[in-house]
Amino acid sequence: MQGRTRNIYLIPYMLWIVLFVVAPIALIMYYSMFNIDGAWSLENYRRFFTPVYLSMTLRSFWYAILITGFALLIAYPTAYLLTKTEHKQLWLMLIILPSWINLLLKVYAFIGILGFYGPINSFLRIIGIGSRQILFTGFSFIFVAVYIFIPYMILPVFNALEELNPSLVDAARDLGASPWATFRRVIFPLTVSGVKAGCRAVFIPALSLFMITRLIAGNRVITLGTAIEQHFLVTQDWGMGSTIAVFLIIAMGLTMIMTENGKLVK
Amino acid sequence: MKKVMQMFITVVIAALGLMYLTFVLNSQQGYSGGNTLTVYNWGDYIDPELITKFQQETGIKIIYQTFDSNEAMLTKIAQGGTSFDVAIPSDYAISKMKEQGLLIPLDHCKIPNLKYIDPRFLDLPFDENNEYSAPYFWGTLGIIYNPEILEGMEFTSWNDLWDERLRNEILLYDSAREVIGMGLNSLHYSLNDTDIDHLMEAKRKLDALSPNIKAIVGDEVKMLLANEEAAIGVVWSGDASEIIGANDKLDYVIPDEGTNIWFDNIVIPAGAKNVEGAHLFINFMLDPENAAQNTEYVGYSTPNMKALEYLPEEITGDVRFYPGSDITDKFELYENLGKKMTAYYNELFLEFKMHRK
Structure with missing residues (x-):
């Protein structure tokens, strides 16, 4: 009797997984097998290996790596300093706060901030550098993406640093390790799980970014996400859109596996 | 398990109750069948005063809904969840809707104001003889x-x-x-x-x-x-x-x-509940005075020749937005x-x- 009740409670979760995880992926695979004429073929997969899509894939990866790298570079010291402050929960909340605001709203605000008549360019004019184009460049794209993703990097790193036993750091220092050696040999290896979790939380969504490629980068940066959007909404070529999505899923799976292996802490 | 069933039944009863309640409220306000008209249009693409005027003249309530792309509109009409009585798609979307059988032919006898439309903008390839659509803006x-x-x-x-x-x-x-x-x-x-x-x-x-x-x-x-x-x-x-x-x-x-x-034309999508009202609405929008008022509000170019007479010279004389037929022929x-x-x-x-x- 008990066992049966337990199975009944499982039903909602199973339904959820089947309907919202398994079925969509199966549908994407299914659609990717149809070419534009609606005929069954592997043409889309052949098309994916043409220079256009390959270079798009490379660029998407390159930008996602840059975004993840910069986010980590900023998030790690921030998280480290946070653990040293007195009211860490308050500071943490202040850093997380912007992620409560709608993404689109933040992106629109950046159009104003980075614009030719925006505050950044006014500042550059005042200090004599002179105004320059910031909006619609690769730089603005990475800048805004990093800003958006930073909270997702800080949180896991912060948690890992919090779990770190301070006496280990003290022991390293007592035994004569320099601050840099302490960081390299003790602190970083013990928090690498947090770093990996953060990288996963940033890299995967960064790979399929699409809206800010138009709004902030003015389509001067084209990622796989942009191509998917165009194929579904404009071309109505669901097959090709799905094929790109299949490759994104594979890429994400690989990322997961790569960051999963060799976990050092629980 | 019993509890789950109880909850389920409660939800179903609540949903049915709410459905009944909306039905009663709607019919009390006069929002039922014959005297409502659901208009599906681009955002900010009609003078709201004209909606009020139409409601006063005909006693038909207008339910106004908006879309932001032809593709979004097409999908929603093709799905058929909501029925729209009037929609305003662009030229290529009209030919797609025609292909998919999503349009109801217009009864030209009920739209006498069609005679005020500039012949340049009638009988175009996407809708020959204007069987399904009447020009709104171009x-x-x-x-x-x-x-x-x-x-x-x-x-x-x-x-x-x-x-x-x-x-x-x-x-x-x-x-x-x-x-x-x-x-x-x-x-x-x-x-x-x-x-x-x-x-x-x-x-x-x-x-x-x-x-x-x-x-x-x-x-x-x-x-x-x-x-x-x-x-x-x-x-x-x-x-x-x-x-x-x-x-x-x-x-x-x-x-x-x-x-x-390009053209944005008024059509009657398949599944319309108030086809009679839809014709009234189209004729109302093609009325020269109304069209002129709408043009001043929206700021696009009207295809209504007679409406031009009601518009100030600075609008109609502007060749950037009202080029002559010698130029439009090349388009x-x-x-x-x-x-x-x-x-x-x-x-x-x-x-x-x-x-x-």
Whole structure:
């Protein structure tokens, strides 16, 4: 009797997984097998290996790596300093706060901030550098993406640093390790799980970014996400859109596996 | 388990109760069957006073819903979840809807005001004899520029955009048909060209334009140009009149080589519940005085010849938005190129967007 009740409670979760995880992926695979004429073929997969899509894939990866790298570079010291402050929960909340605001709203605000008549360019004019184009460049794209993703990097790193036993750091220092050696040999290896979790939380969504490629980068940066959007909404070529999505899923799976292996802490 | 069932039943009963309640409330307010009219239109694309006027004249309540792209509208009407009595799609969307059997033919006897429409804008390829649609607004694609920033540069041709002085100044729409079409037009080819060599030539020509392009964006184009973030844009005449309304330094030109002409027409989608009311509404919107009032509010070009008489000279005399028939004859409608060709246009456009400066 008990066992049966337990199975009944499982039903909602199973339904959820089947309907919202398994079925969509199966549908994407299914659609990717149809070419534009609606005929069954592997043409889309052949098309994916043409220079256009390959270079798009490379660029998407390159930008996602840059975004993840910069986010980590900023998030790690921030998280480290946070653990040293007195009211860490308050500071943490202040850093997380912007992620409560709608993404689109933040992106629109950046159009104003980075614009030719925006505050950044006014500042550059005042200090004599002179105004320059910031909006619609690769730089603005990475800048805004990093800003958006930073909270997702800080949180896991912060948690890992919090779990770190301070006496280990003290022991390293007592035994004569320099601050840099302490960081390299003790602190970083013990928090690498947090770093990996953060990288996963940033890299995967960064790979399929699409809206800010138009709004902030003015389509001067084209990622796989942009191509998917165009194929579904404009071309109505669901097959090709799905094929790109299949490759994104594979890429994400690989990322997961790569960051999963060799976990050092629980 | 018992509890789960109880909850389930409660939810079902609550849902049925709410459905009954909305039905009762709607019928009390007179929102039922014969005397409501669901209008499906672009955002801010009708003078709200006309809705009030129509409700007073006919006693029909209007339920007004909006969409932001033809594709979104098509999907919603094809799904059929909500029934719309009147919709206002663009030309190519109308031919698609016709193909898919999503339109109800118009009864011309019930729309006598159709006689006021300029014959130039009737009986067009996307809807021959206006069997399914009546013109609402029309416009062109052209160049909008800021003479102040560009120090008196003048534009008469698409080819002027390739000028070296325009480094990093041009804004384009993120739309394959418009951008590839511009390339084709600049080479004096048809906007509906399907010759692969011509298309490749246009693509190469567009690649050469790359250094001059600041960004390829959507609706933000209006804000960016009005705020002088960029000096030139290739925009729809409707957007152009909005931008000029916000910043009157800007000027709009239709290039000599010709361009695209577009229409937004009123149709009755399949599944309409109040076909009678829909005809009343279409006739009401085509009434010259109402059309004139609507034109002043929306700022797009009206196809209603008689309405022009009610509009001030400064609007109707503006050849940028009301070009004569000698000029409109050179304009081309977008034809439905079929899925395969549309995909090819988009592939070229994607390659163009990826082209490095």
